[in-house]
Amino acid sequence: MYNEKVLELFKNPKNVGEIEGANAIGKVGNAACGDIMQIFLRINDKGIVEDASFQTFGCAAAIVSSSVACDIIKGKTIEEALKIENQEIIDILGGLPEHKIHCSVLAKEAIEDAIANYRKAQNSNK
Numbered sequence: 001m002y003n004e005k006v007l008e009l010f011k012n013p014k015n016v017g018e019i020e021g022a023n024a025i026g027k028v029g030n031a032a033c034g035d036i037m038q039i040f041l042r043i044n045d046k047g048i049v050e051d052a053s054f055q056t057f058g059c060a061a062a063i064v065s066s067s068v069a070c071d072i073i074k075g076k077t078i079e080e081a082l083k084i085e086n087q088e089i090i091d092i093l094g095g096l097p098e099h100k101i102h103c104s105v106l107a108k109e110a111i112e113d114a115i116a117n118y119r120k121a122q123n124s125n126k
Contacts (some may be wrong), residue, residue, distance in 0.1 A: 001097050002060060002061070002096075002097070003093070003094045003095060004094075005093055005094045006060065006061070006064050006093050006094070006096070007060070009064045009067055009068070009093070010060040010063055010064050013063055013064065013066075013067040014067050014070070014071065015052060015053045015054055015066075015067050015070035015071065016053065016054065016055070016067070017053055017055065018040050018053065018055065019040045019041075019042055019051050019052070019053040021042050021051075022040035022041060022042055022051075022053075023041070023042060023043055023118060023121070024040070024041035024042075024043050024114040024115060024117055024118035024121075025038065025039070025040055025041070025114055025117060026038070026039045026041075026109075026110040026111060026112065026113030026114030026115070026116070026117060027039075027110065027113060028106050028109045028110045028113055029106075030102060030106060033058065033059070033102065034057075034058060035056065035057070035058030035059060035062040035103060035106055036056065036057045036058060037054065037055075037056045037057075037058070037062060037066055037106050037107060037110045038054060038055045038056070038110065039052065039053075039054050039066070039069070039070070039107075039110040039111055039113070039114045040052065040053045040054065040055075040114070041073075041111075041114050041115070041118065043078060043118055046077075047077050047078045047079070048075065048076070048077055048078075049073045049074055049075065049076055049077075049078065049081055050074075050075075051074065052069075052070035052071075052073050052074050053070055054066035054067065054069075054070055054110070058103070059100065059103065061096050061097070061100035061103035061104075062103040062106060062107075064093060065086075065089050065093070065096075065103045065104045065106065065107040066107050066110070068089050068092050068093060068107070069084065069089055069104075069107035069108065069110070069111060071092075072084055072088060072089070072092070073111060078115050078118070078119075081111055081115060082111070082112060082115060084108060084111065085108065086101070086104035086105045086107065086108045087104075089104040089107055089108070090104050
């Protein structure tokens with residue numbers, strides 16, 4: 001069902017766990033499949049994602065999508081991070097089974113939620 005790249009990344013995911021100093025946290029879930037994804041970002045004063053990590057409870061596709069999403073957005077501005085599409089995650093993974101594509105969408109949505117929460121916190125501090 002999964003290709004070699006997905007299986008290898010599932011066995012050795014990167015960016016796992018909560019990062020110290022996270023100032024943006026996003027959480028999404030899909031009740032239909034049971035996947036719950038939490039993304040932690042550390043965004044600097046210039047709006048650049050310095051670090052990203054995740055905690056995901058779900059299938060292999062959810063875990064690898066989270067891992068890749070974190071890699072993609074590191075070093076990007078929050079505006080650039082918001083432009084990431086789930087297809088980019090799928091392409092890096094070399095594909096996902098059709099019924100697992102929603103996992104890449106969840107990763108994108110978790111990033112969007114984290115940045116929305118970051119912006120909300122920034123606006124309330126002004």
